[in-house]
Amino acid sequence: MKINYNGSTIEIKDNLTLHSFVLELQLESRTIAAAVNEQIVPKKNWEKFYLQEGMTVDIFNLVAGG
């Protein structure tokens, strides 16, 4: 199925959770935050959050500098 990820349309497997998606991208989950359809998905919900066709997923780095 297709989703929009950080501004690009990509093909992903069906029945993929947000957690699995992050693992497939080889991202370090502790350093990032994620939003689906412009709503933040709390990190503790990632394992139960299934991505669906047409969703818009934004993953961005946490930053801490000041």
Added chain:
Amino acid sequence: MNNTNRYARQQMIPEYQDLDKRLEQNRIAIVGSGGLGGLCSYLLVGAGALNINIADYDTIDETNLHRQILYREKDIGEKKINCCKRELVELDKRANINTFAEKITKANFQKFTEGCRLVLDLSDNIETRLSLNSLCFANRIDLIHASVTAETALLAYFKFSDSKFIDEYGCYECLAGENATTAKKGITGPFASAVSAFVANLTMQVFTDRITEKLGKIYLFDLNRFSIKSFSLKKSPLCKCCGTSKEVS
């Protein structure tokens, strides 16, 4: 100086006719006086925020000077907070600046935020950010989170004084996780200064009740794309900070 006219240009903006008075009637707590906190505090004092508690335990070194625009070469080796206060009082001699050259923890949080309804987290590390989020939540003090690295910045207002806000939008830890970490990356003066200005503007909007449409959102600034995206915050019932019923300490 005739202070009646000091804010004349600001007061030409209808929404900011009484901004200076509203700011002056409040005390703001700011953590960090570096790339964000230095300029932000300066802009806020300029706008009329004459009562500020500001914390920073760092000393100024040469690597600060490219972005921390309040400081000069002669300040290298000095306590950042002392030089910051010097600049703020030089801008407006009426400014009442309380300095805390120490890390803000549970032990000194009450003293640091005494009389304050808002904390600006302009610190420089994720551990402090998670700690301040937790302390502000526990004490139901509103929090502005702003962070900047390289070409990315985050800005959010957490209205912890409002239980409905907490129930719906949660806290910083909901999105970041309790084990959040960040890599140390580069940072530039122009971007840090730009984000400082956004924080000062957001603070001005908080104190003039112009915050409604910004409630419950986190703003992602992407300098590479020259874009600002906003995302709705979402509470996690499982969050260790705000997910369970907690009493105000």
